[in-house]
Amino acid sequence: MTSQVDVRISAGRVADIPADRCVAVGDGRAVVVRVGERVVAFRNRCLHQDSPLADGRVLTGRLICPMHFWRYHLPDGEHVGGGGRLPSYPVEVVDGEAFVDLPPPAPSRSLRQIMLAHARDWDRGDRRAPGRGTP
Numbered sequence: 001m002t003s004q005v006d007v008r009i010s011a012g013r014v015a016d017i018p019a020d021r022c023v024a025v026g027d028g029r030a031v032v033v034r035v036g037e038r039v040v041a042f043r044n045r046c047l048h049q050d051s052p053l054a055d056g057r058v059l060t061g062r063l064i065c066p067m068h069f070w071r072y073h074l075p076d077g078e079h080v081g082g083g084g085r086l087p088s089y090p091v092e093v094v095d096g097e098a099f100v101d102l103p104p105p106a107p108s109r110s111l112r113q114i115m116l117a118h119a120r121d122w123d124r125g126d127r128r129a130p131g132r133g134t135p
């Protein structure tokens, strides 16, 4: 879980947060999903090819990426089959409303930096999103 907090955003009423899919919050920086009485929040990027997880479905306790269907255990975000975990963010519920503490945005990288990171990961045999490195 990320510890440095940049901004606290409301994810809405806990009762209104769906349990069967994840929804984007914070200008799309995070997704939230209700797991029983809890609300969990993850970075809105899949570990596979960095696509948004927003609107990913939840089936049998797993969040499913809408792009190529990589699956993540809930509530911890561990990739099914191992190899990584979705970055998660703290959620606090106050009077029935969920608040997510988002970290500062990652610094932007040039296309060259992204492609070099992807090439390095590929050479290591890591086929997940570019520049993620080993978990």
Ligand code: FES
Pocket (backbone or CB within 6 Å): 046, 047, 048, 049, 050, 051, 065, 066, 067, 068, 069, 070
């Ligand atoms: S980008 Fe999520 S499974 Fe491919």
